[in-house]
Amino acid sequence: xxxxxxxxxxxKVDKSFGPIDVLHEISLKVRAGEVLCLLGDNGAGKSTLxxxxxxxxxxxxxxxxxxxxAVTFDRPKDAADRGIATVHQFGxxxxxxxxxxxxxxxxxPTKGWGPFKIFDRKTANEIAVxxxxxxxxxxxxxxxxxxxxxxxxxxxxxxxxxAVHFGARVLxxxxxxxxxxxxxxxxxxxxxGEARRRGLAVIFITHQVMHxxxxxxxxxxxxxxxxxxxxxxGEKTREEITDLMAGGESMADLEASLDTYMENHExxxxxPAA
Amino acid sequence: MQLIARFLTxxxxxxxxxxxxIILFYVLFGGVDLGNLAGAASWVNLAxxxxxxxxxxxxxxxxxxxxxSIGAMIPAGSMTTAILSGYYDLxxxxxxxxxxxxxALVGLVNGLLTVRTSVPSxxxxxxxLVAMQGIVLAGSVLVxxxxxxxxxxxxxxxxxxxxxIGGSHQVVILWWLGFALLMGFVVHxxxxxxxxxxxxxxxESARNAGIPVRGMTIGLFILSATSASFVGxxxxxxxxxxxxxxxxSYIFNTVVSVVVGGVLLTGGFGSVLGIVLGTxxxxxxxxxxxxxxxxxxxxxxxxxxxxxxxxxMNESFRKFALNYSPRKKARN
Numbered sequence: 097x098x099x100x101x102x103x104x105x106x107x108k109v110d111k112s113f114g115p116i117d118v119l120h121e122i123s124l125k126v127r128a129g130e131v132l133c134l135l136g137d138n139g140a141g142k143s144t145l146x147x148x149x150x151x152x153x154x155x156x157x158x159x160x161x162x163x164x165x166a167v168t169f170d171r172p173k174d175a176a177d178r179g180i181a182t183v184h185q186f187g188x189x190x191x192x193x194x195x196x197x198x199x200x201x202x203x204x205p206t207k208g209w210g211p212f213k214i215f216d217r218k219t220a221n222e223i224a225v226x227x228x229x230x231x232x233x234x235x236x237x238x239x240x241x242x243x244x245x246x247x248x249x250x251x252x253x254x255x256x257x258x259a260v261h262f263g264a265r266v267l268x269x270x271x272x273x274x275x276x277x278x279x280x281x282x283x284x285x286x287x288x289g290e291a292r293r294r295g296l297a298v299i300f301i302t303h304q305v306m307h308x309x310x311x312x313x314x315x316x317x318x319x320x321x322x323x324x325x326x327x328x329x330g331e332k333t334r335e336e337i338t339d340l341m342a343g344g345e346s347m348a349d350l351e352a353s354l355d356t357y358m359e360n361h362e363x364x365x366x367x368p369a370a
Numbered sequence: 371m372q373l374i375a376r377f378l379t380x381x382x383x384x385x386x387x388x389x390x391x392i393i394l395f396y397v398l399f400g401g402v403d404l405g406n407l408a409g410a411a412s413w414v415n416l417a418x419x420x421x422x423x424x425x426x427x428x429x430x431x432x433x434x435x436x437x438x439s440i441g442a443m444i445p446a447g448s449m450t451t452a453i454l455s456g457y458y459d460l461x462x463x464x465x466x467x468x469x470x471x472x473x474a475l476v477g478l479v480n481g482l483l484t485v486r487t488s489v490p491s492x493x494x495x496x497x498x499l500v501a502m503q504g505i506v507l508a509g510s511v512l513v514x515x516x517x518x519x520x521x522x523x524x525x526x527x528x529x530x531x532x533x534x535i536g537g538s539h540q541v542v543i544l545w546w547l548g549f550a551l552l553m554g555f556v557v558h559x560x561x562x563x564x565x566x567x568x569x570x571x572x573x574e575s576a577r578n579a580g581i582p583v584r585g586m587t588i589g590l591f592i593l594s595a596t597s598a599s600f601v602g603x604x605x606x607x608x609x610x611x612x613x614x615x616x617x618x619s620y621i622f623n624t625v626v627s628v629v630v631g632g633v634l635l636t637g638g639f640g641s642v643l644g645i646v647l648g649t650x651x652x653x654x655x656x657x658x659x660x661x662x663x664x665x666x667x668x669x670x671x672x673x674x675x676x677x678x679x680x681x682x683m684n685e686s687f688r689k690f691a692l693n694y695s696p697r698k699k700a701r702n
Contacts, residue, residue, distance in 0.1 A: 173580060190567065190568055201581065214559040215560055242692050
């Protein structure tokens with residue numbers, strides 16, 4: 097598929113806030129039906145990169161291309177109108193609203209006419225429930241249920257289903273599995289696979305290498321605001337990726353020094369630095 | 371069971387039970403004659419005046435903001451009406467429009483300050499509350515030389531805003547009911563209402579979903595300040611005079627009504643029906659006590675206890691609503 101034009105491409109994007117350079121010459125491509133995993137430790141610049149893609153920040157230098165054509169986003173809405181949807185860790189949903197209502201926030205279906213146009217709760221609920229069920233979340237049956245009553249994985253899935261329903265072409269998932277248990281995370285990974293199957297370009301941001309390897313086609317490791325490695329599925333092992341994320345310092349070395357420490361201190365782990 | 375569960379998931383459920391509970395309490399322990407109470411005007415009049423302010427204050431709370439400047443906007447509304455149409459003898463319509471636009475202006479200031487700064491709206495409206503008290507007092511003394519101004523409204527204005535129906539029930543009761551129906555429709559049946567809940571649930575997500583967050587917040591502040599000056603205006607027309615004092619009790623009374631009514635202080639949850647029931651509960655506790663054998667000095671204790679009970683009820687009902695899923699229950 098590498099001959100098709102990427103849906104979204106960054107070319108040598110720099111972002112600085114005043115004198116502080118956060119991103120250096122980031123170049124990335126993501127194609128339809130492909131999952132790009134963006135790996136990076138805390139503070140590597142992942143959030144700034146997401147915000148740049150979502151139209152919150154404007155790149156200081158470099159350009160963003162969609163379908164091979166340069167674009168600028170002045171506001172988050174510009175990115176959204178182009179089909180870039182960002183799903184945050186907690187789904188960007190409203191815990192005390194019903195599934196149907198939160199699904200259609202800002203684009204409510206109505207019935208009736210003139211000043212008596214009313215929110216069409218039944219249609220909203222039906223569409224919302226169907227959209228999530230199509231993504232394999234069959235536990236959701238009632239659109240009147242409050243979003244806050246769903247599990248973390250279900251909320252993520254609801255947010256993803258919402259983005260897809262409203263025509264997203266690029267799905268940016270910001271640490272979707274970070275706060276979830278093993279089962280819930282597997283759930284979300286399945287949804288990511290489903291989004292890919294439907295031909296979306298997915299950017300999956302995570303620091304959990306296992307989750308990335310489970311769904312990723314293409315990987316980029318971000319260290320201190322620069323792409324430290326860019327490789328495709330199967331080109332690197334889990335250990336190599338972990339080492340890369342840790343900033344070159346080998347995880348194996350760290351583990352070895354830990355083992356030595358444990359041996360020398362009768363099995364007690366080192367005291368955390370105060 | 372299914373029906374009871376459905377009922378408990380409604381935001382107004384706690385307010386409804388508080389309302390029934392307080393009536394039951396007065397009947398059982400106060401020996402209230404229900405017929406007497408239902409026919410009495412005192413508590414309905416109180417509820418109506420309070421309710422017109424409580425609805426927009428409640429909606430602001432749903433959106434995640436607070437407005438306490440209403441305490442100064444009630445006397446501001448009545449003084450503006452009385453000074454323009456009483457002291458200066460301008461047509462009553464000038465005084466009324468003056469009062470309402472003054473309310474809208476203060477609401478606009480509250481709203482603009484709230485969306486332009488990161489200062490909590492409680493502090494901002496505390497500032498405008500105190501500032502407005504100063505303006506109203508100093509302004510009326512400067513202009514009229516007195517802190518109380520008489521007003522003689524023409525018949526049509528009396529009929530619409532200052533009538534006593536059957537000699538006892540203030541006509542604002544009808545304004546309150548109309549306002550409640552209108553806002554109930556807007557909040558619970560239109561897309562605009564959906565935006566309100568989104569706004570209170572998560573401002574950032576609401577903005578990302580394309581909702582005009584700033585415009586809505588400013589609009590809600592304008593609505594609450596204008597509603598307060600409307601109540602002040604009606605009182606001036608009814609009582610044929612206006613005083614610079616008064617109105618401060620409305621601050622706490624609206625908050626009590628709104629919170630008893632099941633609105634979440636931190637926003638995102640509540641209902642107009644709940645606010646109306648909360649207002650009725652408050653009015654019955656404070657005025658209904660005169661119909662009981664209970665010494666009226668106890669009424670504040672009862673209000674406080676009702677507030678705490680209602681909040682606890684609302685809290686547990688909300689938890690229940692969060693986890694409620696009818697078909698899941700049926701399967702188990």
